[in-house]
Amino acid sequence: MRLFKAILLLMLLVSIVPTLMVGWLSVSHTRELLVRDAQELAQERVKQLRLKAEIFLGEPTEAVMGLARVPDFFALPLPAQQTHLASVLSQRREVLAITVFGPDAKRLPGLQAFSRHDVSPTDLASHEERSRVLLEGGTDGPRYSNAVPVSGGGPVVTLAFSVGEPIKGFIAADLSLAGLRHMLEQERVGSTGFAYLADPRGHLVVGGGGVASLGGDVSQRSPVAHLLRQLASTPNAELFHVGNFGEGRDAVVAAYTVLPETGWAILSEQPVEHAYRQVETMEQRILVGLGAAILVALVMAALFSRNLTRPLKVFTDGALELARGKFGVEVKIPQRNELGELAQTFNYMSKQLLAYDMENRGLYESLEKGYLETIVALANSIDSKDAYTRGHSQRVGDVAVEIGRELNLTERELRQLQYGGILHDIGKIGIVESILCKQSKLTDQEMAIMREHPAIGDAIIGPVSFLGAVRACVRHHHERWDGTGYPDRLRGEDIPLLARIVACADTFDACTSTRPYQKAMPLEKAMEILDALTGAQLDPQVVAALRRVLAKKGVRLEGHRLPVKLAS
Structure with missing residues (x-):
């Protein structure tokens, strides 16, 4: 009974305490992420609004300032000058009025135009007053007044700038802010x-x-x-x-x-x-989940403790017999659960203990192979989601090995290339299928999510020690030679060589296989694409090696010559 209570208490501590800690950490961390997301959304919104506002002001401003680029505008006949003013008003509806001033900042007769036929004297005087204030403030460049209302009801801002060097005159214009x-x-x-x-x-x-x-x-x-x-x-x-x-x-x-x-x-x-x-909703859901988890942990701990303590003595006796060298001893556990399976495993272990010593090395190799096959199966599951990419990972691995062999890599590095090519897109298992299999162009937000797959793949294979050298292929196969790739924006030879080879093989297979957005290209056309990407996206040395591989296989690529000297 004491063992039962001890196991029950231990199970409760082991299950509830970590659950509470994880819940608390999840709440705090997720709250921080959601708050940051909300602020980043506000930040991005303001950036977009600033861009739109600059366009709203920039386009009519550019149209008005185009008058300054008219050759000898102030020397033209009056009708020609009036024609230019009317042209700006007709082209840009945002321009409500234009006034031309002489070098003494006095309005020139006949060189004032409005987009409306009836302009009140008050609006006319206000326009000229704002213009003169801007001219008095200096004219190093275009200057804007404060926004004011006009009789038509919409807000306007006055723009003024000088023309010529030395100054031949000034031009002022009212711009509508209604848009x-x-x-x-x-x-x-x-x-x-x-x-x-x-x-x-x-x-x-x-x-x-x-x-x-x-x-x-x-x-x-x-x-x-x-x-x-x-x-x-x-x-x-x-x-x-x-x-x-x-x-x-x-x-x-x-x-x-x-x-x-x-x-x-x-x-x-x-x-x-x-x-x-969203933060409040998340906190409520996590608290409800924690309560349910604690209740389940309490019930399961009690059941587990009771079912565990009963067969322990039988296992203890059998283990003592085995420790004394009595191999083949069996324990009798009639339960049809994990303990019963454990008893069968114990009995089998007792009989096969001597044989295992000879099979240890083979067992390790089998374990490594099985681990790899499991991950490869996951990689193939990504390809299988889309008929157009089926077999893509295996082909990338094969092409990468051919390139690596042309670059005289060791057998170990070639094996790593094979694994890297097969596993390079393993991170896509963490991308939602609606984005992964989307047939149309991805939005910016969807593209940002898709670009997380190299880091996700790196995290997936990170715990597998024998795939340590393959992580570079998975994480960096979307880095670019010019440093504009992702996720780490590595540049040139800072990108691991194996990752550069996988990136070239990946691009080559994308060109030579049928996709929703393109048909499979001929090899010559595909190499034209790779040549265009050389030095910007792809390593010139790797692309040259791929060309030599194709040449050795009897593929003729007309109109292309290898560079005399490749970058080291």
């Missing part, structure tokens, strides 16, 4: 978040839902206040920040960056409770 406002209003930041633009004074430029109208003061919003402090301390730095702002019900996950041309900040906000909703 930029519409883009931000359409931007989805979760279910309750929004994005907006603020100027260096903390005033709203344009924005989505949840913020005040144009010109409203948003400087008291936590992200904007943080931005203004950063601008005060580092006015000329390229700012970017993402994190949690505010407290309590006003807490938000936000990110911001600054548009260098205008000095405006683009911000994205989402309430913390919505941004981190």
Whole structure:
């Protein structure tokens, strides 16, 4: 009974304590990952919004500044100058007004054009006033005013720049921000978040839902206040920040960056409770799972302890007999479970103990072979998911060995190449089938997931000691000679030679086998592709070795010559 209690307590400790530790670590680690994912999402969103905003401003700005590139614009006849102004207005709907000033910053008669027929005197005076303020501030390059509303209702910003060196005159234009406002209003930041633009004074430029109208003061919003402090301390730095702002019900996950041309900040906000909703859901699920695991552990520990203690004495007696040299002794365990199987194994062991000593070496080799065959079967299972890639891994291994033999590698290295070619895509077993077998082009997010397979494969074969040298093939077969590959962005000969060979064999098989996106290429066409990739993606020495392999097999490749000297 004491042994039963001891085993029961031990089983509970062994099962519950690690379960609690793993649960706690899972909660903390997963929470950290989910929080980081939410912040990275906000960061990526702001980057995309900044790019869109730069395009919205850049295209009409480029159209207006094209007037400065008209040869001798200020020397042209007035009708020709007016034609150029009208052309810009007709080409870019975002350009609402253009005014040409002389070198003395005074408006030139007849060189003012508007996209509307009726322009109020107030809007006209406001346009000229904003233009002159910009001209007084200097004209080293294009300058932008603060955003203001116009009679039509949409926000506008005034652009001004000088023409010629020495200065022959100035050009100013009003640009509509309606398209930029519409883009931000359409931007989805979760279910309750929004994005907006603020100027260096903390005033709203344009924005989505949840913020005040144009010109409203948003400087008291936590992200904007943080931005203004950063601008005060580092006015000329390229700012970017993402994190949690505010407290309590006003807490938000936000990110911001600054548009260098205008000095405006683009911000994205989402309430913390919505941004981190996945965190709460994850924590609840893990706690429920922990409770269920503890209950199951309690019941299973009791049953296991009771079933284990009963046959222990029988095993003890049999082991003592075996220790005394009485080989062939048998134990009688009638149970039809693992203990009964253990009794049969014990009896077989007792009878075959002497023979095992002679078979140890063969057993080790068989174990190694079996381990490898299991992993190869996993690799083949990846190929079998897609009829177009069936047999791909085996072919890559065969081609890699041929290249390695041409490079005078040792038999051990050739064997490692064979394994590396077969196992190079083993990590795809960790990629969801919807991405792995997708027939159309992968999205950026799907491609990022697909690019995790070398690291996954490395982790799979890492515990297998005799495959240690093969790990380089699995992890680095997507590295590029120019250093732009993945996952470690290795460059040139920093990439292990075996991995460079597998990468070449992989590319060659991809070209010469039928895929959903291409038919199998002739060998000559495939080698043209590999030649084009030489020095950028593939090692020139390895590609040259493959060419020699094909030549020795009687394949004629017209129009190609080997370089006189290969890189060492």
